[in-house]
Amino acid sequence: MSASKFSNPVVRWIDHRLPIFSFLEHEANEYPTPKNLNYFWNFGSLAGISLVIMIVTGITLAMSYTAHVDYAFESVERIMRDVNHGWLLRYIHMNGASFFFIVVFIHIFRGLYYGSYKAPRELLWMLGVVILLLMMATAFMGYVLPWGQMSFWGATVITNLFSAIPFVGESIVTWLWGGFSVDNPTLNRFFALHYLMPFLIVGVVILHLVALHRFGSNNPLGIDTRGPQDTLPFHPYYTIKDFFGLSVFLTFLAAAVFFFPNFLGHPDNYIPADPLQTPAHIVPEWYFLPFYAILRAVPDKLGGVLAMFGAIAILFVLPWLDRSPVRSARFRPLFKIFFWILVIDCIVLGYVGAKPAEGMYLLVGRVATVWYFVHFLAILPLLSVIETPRPLPQSISTPVFGGGGGLAGAVAAPKEKL
Amino acid sequence: MAKSQTKSGADASVEHKSRRDFIVVATYAMGAVGAGAFVWPLVDQMNPAADTLALASIEVDVSKIVEGQSITIKWRGKPIFIRHRTASEIEEASGVLQDELRDPEGDDVRAQKPEYLVVLGVCTHLGCVPLGQKVGEVRGEYGGWFCPCHGSHYDSSGRIRKGPAPLNLEVPPYSFLSDQVIRIG
Numbered sequence: 001m002s003a004s005k006f007s008n009p010v011v012r013w014i015d016h017r018l019p020i021f022s023f024l025e026h027e028a029n030e031y032p033t034p035k036n037l038n039y040f041w042n043f044g045s046l047a048g049i050s051l052v053i054m055i056v057t058g059i060t061l062a063m064s065y066t067a068h069v070d071y072a073f074e075s076v077e078r079i080m081r082d083v084n085h086g087w088l089l090r091y092i093h094m095n096g097a098s099f100f101f102i103v104v105f106i107h108i109f110r111g112l113y114y115g116s117y118k119a120p121r122e123l124l125w126m127l128g129v130v131i132l133l134l135m136m137a138t139a140f141m142g143y144v145l146p147w148g149q150m151s152f153w154g155a156t157v158i159t160n161l162f163s164a165i166p167f168v169g170e171s172i173v174t175w176l177w178g179g180f181s182v183d184n185p186t187l188n189r190f191f192a193l194h195y196l197m198p199f200l201i202v203g204v205v206i207l208h209l210v211a212l213h214r215f216g217s218n219n220p221l222g223i224d225t226r227g228p229q230d231t232l233p234f235h236p237y238y239t240i241k242d243f244f245g246l247s248v249f250l251t252f253l254a255a256a257v258f259f260f261p262n263f264l265g266h267p268d269n270y271i272p273a274d275p276l277q278t279p280a281h282i283v284p285e286w287y288f289l290p291f292y293a294i295l296r297a298v299p300d301k302l303g304g305v306l307a308m309f310g311a312i313a314i315l316f317v318l319p320w321l322d323r324s325p326v327r328s329a330r331f332r333p334l335f336k337i338f339f340w341i342l343v344i345d346c347i348v349l350g351y352v353g354a355k356p357a358e359g360m361y362l363l364v365g366r367v368a369t370v371w372y373f374v375h376f377l378a379i380l381p382l383l384s385v386i387e388t389p390r391p392l393p394q395s396i397s398t399p400v401f402g403g404g405g406g407l408a409g410a411v412a413a414p415k416e417k418l
Numbered sequence: 419m420a421k422s423q424t425k426s427g428a429d430a431s432v433e434h435k436s437r438r439d440f441i442v443v444a445t446y447a448m449g450a451v452g453a454g455a456f457v458w459p460l461v462d463q464m465n466p467a468a469d470t471l472a473l474a475s476i477e478v479d480v481s482k483i484v485e486g487q488s489i490t491i492k493w494r495g496k497p498i499f500i501r502h503r504t505a506s507e508i509e510e511a512s513g514v515l516q517d518e519l520r521d522p523e524g525d526d527v528r529a530q531k532p533e534y535l536v537v538l539g540v541c542t543h544l545g546c547v548p549l550g551q552k553v554g555e556v557r558g559e560y561g562g563w564f565c566p567c568h569g570s571h572y573d574s575s576g577r578i579r580k581g582p583a584p585l586n587l588e589v590p591p592y593s594f595l596s597d598q599v600i601r602i603g
Contacts (some may be wrong), residue, residue, distance in 0.1 A: 060463050085459035133568040 027213055032231035034219035036396050040114075041217060042225075042245030043107040048205060049246060050100040053196050057093040058142075061086075063147065066189035069184045072147035074273040091261040092253070097139050098264045101287035103130065113339055116218040122319040124211040127204055129315045132248030134201045137286070139193040143285060147187065148269035153282050155182045155190070161295075163300040181275060219240050222328025223392055230396040239359050281356065289353030290346050296357040297369040307369065314376045321376055323384035331390040338379050345371050420450045450481030477595065480534055492540060493602050497539035497547055498590060499563070500600075503574060508532045510561065510574035518579075521586045524574045530591050536600065537576040538590050541565040541584035548572060563587070 006012045006021060015021040064083045066075040079086035082210040108128070109174050111117055116123035144155040159176050178185030225231050232238070256263065264286055268279045284292050291308050298304035314321075322328065329336040352365040464473075476493055480500060483489055488501040501589030505509070511525040529535045539547050543565065549555040550563035550572075558564030558571035559597070560579045565572075577586040592602045 056460060063464065064467070078467070078469060084462045086467070087514075089463060095442050276462060292542050348599050364567060 021045060022297050029233065029235045031213065031216075031234035032225070032228070033121070033217055033395055034225050034230060034236075035232045036219050036221060037217060037238070037241075038220050040106070040110040041219075041240075042242055042334045043103050043110060044212075045242040046098065046249050047107055047247060049249075050096060050103055050246060051198065051205065054093065054100060055202075056193045057089045057096065058195070058198065060089050061093055062195060063358070065191075067145070067188050069187055069273070072187060075111060076146045077294060088257070091257045092231050094265065095261060096252060097142065097288065098285070098300060099249070099256070100135070101139070102251070104135065105287070109343065111218075112342075113329045114218055114220060115222050115322070115324075116331070118322070118325075118327050119318045119319070119327060120215050120259050121211070121218065122336045124214075125319060126210060126316055128313065131201055131204050131208065133312060134197055134204065134314075137261075138194060138197040138201065139285065139287070141197070143191040144187065144190045146269060147273045148280050149273055149277075150266045150269040150282065151277050152182060152273035152275065154184065154284060157282065158284075159186075161305050161308075164305040166302070169369045183275075218327060219396065220330065221393060222326065222331070223396065226395045286350070286354070289297060289351075290349035291353075292354035293349040294369045294372065297362070297365040305375075311372060314373070318349060318376065319370060322380040324387065324389070326389040326392065331392055332383070332387060333390065334387045335380075335383050338383065342372070342375050345375070404407045441474070447562075449468075455518065475601060477599055477601045479599050481598035483534075485533075490551050491602075498553060498602060499535075499539040499576070499587075501535045501574075501603065502533055503529075503535055507561065507574040511535075511573060514575075520578050521584070522528075522576060523575075523586055526576075526578040528575050528586070530594065534600070535576060535601070536589060536592050537587040539563075540588070541567065541570055541583055542578065542587065543546050543568055543570055546597075552565070 005025065006015060011021055061079060064075065064079050064086060068071055076090070079090050081087075083089075091212045111125065111128070140154070140158055142153045159182065160166055162172045162176060165172060174180065177183065177184070178189060216231075220226075266283070268282075271279075283289070291311060294311050295308040296306045322336070324332065327334055329339055348364065348368045349372065352361050352368065355361040357365070431543050441466065450597050457562050474494060476491070476514075478491055478500065480502070483500065483502040485502050486504050488499060490497045490499055492498070495529050496503050501507075508525070514525075515525070516522040524530070537559065539551070546565050546567035548559040548563035548565040548570070549559075556564045556566075558580075560573035561570040562576060562579075563576045564570070565583065570583035571579050572583075572587055575586075576589075578584070592600050594600050
């Protein structure tokens with residue numbers, strides 16, 4: 001059967017020895033995908049494409065960047081003024097980082113809403129959390145490279161987080177810096193690691209995809225597919241849908257790159273780094289703000305750091321905190337309410353993180369921080385016990401075709417379009 | 419009912435086939451244009467940048483070079499040899515018969531003013547810098563330059579006379595801004 005799959009003899013010769021074509025055919029062409037996916041399922045492929053965009057523009061930027069405290073800032077300005085299309089590559093890379101996080105955050109909340117982290121997709125979800133952590137480390141180190149004021153003081157503050165570790169904290173920070181302050185050795189290693197980590201992300205993304213293809217995508221109903229009547233081949237149905245989503249995404253990215261390239265940045269980062277003067281008001285990039293708010297909400301150095309890392313670590317054990325067997329929030333009336341409260345909570349944390357840590361902001365930040373942990377540690381386990389889910393449909397085809405006609409409908413639908 | 423539907427469906431498919439083909443081709447074409455528009459900046463960023471191009475021409479005062487002396491200056495990252503030639507060197511260079519040369523070129527073509535020879539100090543074989551600029555260096559059998567890498571001999575007009583190099587030392591584009599100052603590039 002596999003011999004007759006390809007008519008081209010060269011393809012057949014190669015495929016017999018290296019089954020790359022069979023693999024692609026199976027995983028990218030005929031790969032059965034639930035037929036009821038909505039547009040929230042576009043964000044996985046968008047995240048993958050964002051990663052490629054970041055790697056490609058990053059490699060080209062690295063060709064003109066100098067990782068030295070005396071030249072880094074000027075080499076970035078040279079990229080902006082002198083290197084051919086340098087401004088375009090840098091603005092795509094800068095805004096691409098923000099868009100990557102927007103896409104990934106939507107991807108994560110989609111997983112939360114539709115219960116994509118539940119059995120048998122726990123490892124798929126955990127690999128995703130690993131990717132998020134790697135992305136955050138990569139983005140942080142990338143932000144240091146232009147060696148502006150925000151770069152320098154961001155690097156100082158974030159590396160100092162590790163000084164909260166009892167006994168060995170100071171030694172670890174000195175080790176991270178390669179000196180007694182953020183300086184040239186720090187910049188050099190950050191550049192090396194910023195170049196390395198995207199490729200680690202690629203590796204974990206591949207594992208993420210392997211785990212995904214084991215059981216296939218979850219879907220808005222959160223029920224398992226029960227055969228061919230519930231699925232469509234990935235190509236052309238979802239390739240074309242992903243391409244449509246991509247063109248919308250690229251339109252937004254292009255609008256940002258061409259019309260508001262510095263909207264999400266800080267003007268202070270266009271001032272060269274000065275180790276003797278901290279800017280009056282330093283904030284991290286927007287995608288770190290919720291975590292930054294959690295850090296500042298705890299009035300204890302070690303406690304704040306633990307809470308911040310704990311906010312991500314808690315996602316690793318999420319599949320075991322939410323014990324409800326029902327995946328999709330569509331059939332969980334209480335969970336759905338608390339999901340939206342969590343979304344608002346995260347937005348509030350982000351807003352508070354951008355404001356000075358005083359007065360009302362500090363109070364709101366503390367309430368929101370407590371709620372974040374209450375949601376995962378108390379509400380979710382409690383809901384699994386007390387919530388009565390709405391009845392689940394028999395299969396994906398049932399709600400659409402109202403009963404047994406699923407198979408005929410699935411086959412007839414594409415033909416009618418011809 | 420079913421039959422008539424099939425029939426009209428078949429008619430429609432013939433018409434729609436070409437429309438759909440058009441959409442598919444148009445989509446691929448737009449995609450190709452978009453991909454090309456994105457790839458070009460990625461490729462072009464490796465071409466010389468504006469500040470590199472701004473350094474692509476230099477001005478040199480040649481009046482300080484005494485007769486028989488040579489100077490080496492850097493232009494576009496490569497050495498330029500400027501030699502203030504003696505009367506005997508000029509005579510020797512212009513007296514050579516064209517058929518003795520591997521890359522025939524008259525001395526009057528190579529030097530805008532016979533006193534000053536301006537050549538790129540890069541051996542046309544594999545890019546080494548020939549000897550013969552400093553006092554006491556080997557100048558080769560023809561009194562010009564000698565490349566130590568693979569033994570190419572150049573005459574006092576920078577023309578290849580012996581050895582593996584295929585061409586004469588290149589004359590860069592230059593012009594005399596005044597009697598003393600030349601601009602290279």
